[in-house]
Amino acid sequence: MDGKLIYRTKLPVRIWHWLNAFTIFVMLMSGMMILNAHPRLYWGKYGANPDKAWLELPKFPGYDDPFPPLVTIPSSYDLAAARQWHFFFAWVLGIGIVLFLAYALASRHLTRDLWLTREERAPAHLWHDIKEHARLRFPTGEAARRYNPLQKIAYLGVVLVLIPLVILTGLTMSPAMNAAFPVLLDLFGGRQSARSIHFLCAAGLALFIAVHLLMVLLAGPVNELRSMVTGWYRLPEEKAR
Amino acid sequence: MTIVTRRNALVGGAGLLLAGCDRIVASPTVKAVLGYGEKATMSAQRLVTDRTALAPEFTRADLSPNFRVNGTRVPGDAAYQAHMARGFADWRLVVDGMVARPVSLSLAQLQAMPARTQITRHDCVEGWSAIGEWTGVPLILLLKAAGLSANARYVVFHCADDYHGTPYYESIDLVEAFHPQTILAHHMNGQPLSVGHGAPLRLRVERQLGYKQAKYVMRIEAVATLAGIHGGGGGYWEDRKGYQWWAGI
Secondary structure (H helix, E strand, O other), rough: OOOOEEEEHHHHHHHHHHHHHHHHHHHHHHHHHHHHHEEEOOOOEEEEEEOOEEEEEEOOOOOOOOOOOOHHHOOOOOHHHHHHHHHHHHHHHHHHHHHHHHHHOOOOOHHHHOOOOOOOHHHHHHHHOOOOOOOOOOOOOOHHHHHHHHHHHHHHHHHHHHHHHHHHHHOOOHHHHHHOOOOOHHHOOOOHHEEEEEEEEHHHHHHHHHHHHHHHHHHOOHHHHHHHOOOOOOOOOOOOO | OOOOOOHHHHHHHHHHHHHHHHHHHHHHHHHHHHHHHHHHHHHHHHHOOOOOOOOOOOHHHOOOOOOOOOOOOOOOOOHHHHHOOOOOOOOOOEEEOOEOEEEEEEEHHHHHOOOEEEEEEEEOOOOOEEEEEEEEEHHHHHHHHHEEEEOOEEEEEEEEEOOOOOEEEEEEEEEEHHHOEEEEEEEEEEEEEEOOOOOOOEEEEEOOOHHHHHOOOEEEEOOOOOOOOOOOOOHHHHHHHOOOOOOOO
């Protein structure tokens, strides 16, 4: 017998999810093209070829750059076009996250669905959830109505940490913004540090996408996709353990 | 007979995907839409930035130990090479275009003018940064000396270096031209500007990226429009590769 269908994801969240998913892909792909131009990362106020890099990305086997054509926008080396894409979709990303967070606060999506409850925050509870994930055992029945604690932490990490941080460090790399808001430079420890943090946030977002997609596959891709398209989610049946 | 292996299908599929993406990237409509983003960015940055807001200035302790030379290392132009051989003794900077009194100044005259010294960060569009100390004449003084026309909207910098016969040039609008940190630098880190860094004179526009910092400046031209100047894009890289004229980000 099938489990119960519930209306789980409201329309504004679904719209933002898909728009943001597309935007993040464009940002990552154009960002990889931009990084191809100078695939060295530094800490501090300055950093160029003669200076010590903390990370130097190796060339992709068979190509001249670290990121091959299949993963970059545009596919062949074009820094100017990559920047044009990156800074257009930066607006979509920035306006999108502001509207999403405003909606999430006003509708109590943030406090009700995403914020961890007191018992979920207990280390024992989190440890239990980690063990369950490692065994690929996901909540079923009524327990599946709500996001589980690790899932909540991942989503909160994206909307409250990674996306805001990637935007702020991005702005910190702009010389015009440095004149307007020099405090950004102090906050991140200089332009090259901001560039490194920007890269780490982007890597974090890429990691999130990989795990997120894996979880969707493991939890039942049809049901998960339907809930993010139509809002309707079928509660997984309780299994005898 | 064609045998479609999984590997071939994968490579073929990837090729189709790439071709599809390339068509989207090359579409004039897509380019036009993305262009609105560039305009929005410039307008927004201008909106939140005071006209006179200074780019951050650093101390001598922050100087890059080795400020890399980028772009042209030595201009190949014969006239430039002759100037270089004579230590720029007969070199002159021309300020003309939409001005009341075109002027021509020697390096000694420029060095005798009031100068501003600033330790600033140079940000290449590729991503690297280097900090250097620049000393030079504020552009506004040169424009005042020449009597800038009320109809002028942009200042164009014509350079001695070229890339395969196409001369380097750059342009800025009057907001940047009148900015106190916009100088024509003749000294770097306390020394006369080296050839690699643009001797005898280079532009510093500190709120924009490296490609705006034109080296080997020979002539400063005030204009009402950028149309008709070389490719019309306002700069060598703008014309050649489609780099953004607004390089504040």
